[in-house]
Amino acid sequence: MPVTTLDGHQIHVNDEGFLTDPNEWDDSLATVLAAQIGITLTDAHWKAIRFLRKDFEEQGETATLRRVATVGGVPIKELFALFPQKPAKKMAYISGLPKPQGCV
């Protein structure tokens, strides 16, 4: 499992670059991860990220887009605007969580 250093943060990642230890994540790392994929975080992004982090702690798995919308309260359309093209994967990456497993 590769160890990589990103802007002073030493992190464990899988071969795609997703964090394998969610505990290595913090707010400043999120900003760095977002920058890696060309996203500048705003309050709206943070609302989704905070939900993902909290939900992962409670459920033990990464929320799907649908869950972020129905439980987290950020509409699907907005998620596509905030994290273009592949919102579920981009959100998970920035939040330091695994890719979501659910089909919907």
Added chain:
Amino acid sequence: MTTDAAPAIVPQFDNETPTGRKLAIICSKGSLDMAYPGLILANAALGEGVETHLFFTFWGFDMINKKTMGDLQFTMLGNTATHMPQGLGGLPGMTALATSRLKKSIADVDVPEVPEFLEQIVASGGHLWACRMSADMNKLTKEDLYDEVEDIISASDFIEKTEGAQMLFI
């Protein structure tokens, strides 16, 4: 941004050169169990940034007809997947029972019902099209259809719109 040793691994979410990948799904069945495969695949494709079009034709029209879309049925008749004697499916009330069972299993995995699923697909940027011939056969107009259906179009219009797309017939 990287400071030392191992280079940072960054997922390749966006292709540097857009592939222009498109998916076209033809939904021709109106039973509950045959409605979901198309919806789930459309949703998955949209989540991967793939342009997606759904064409509702023949019984698939039930999925976008305001009168029927919330009330699709599942029958055990002719469906060996239930692993029950075929005769059972013909008993009174069995279709209602099988439908409510299936709806429950679908809800249990947090998958929405058909109307809400279509809403999610449209919010994700998906395109819904209704088949001209099916509309004419059933004497239905745009007013009878789910509001987010973009238009009633002919099969050849659909083929034109989805040039270069990967096609799925369900």
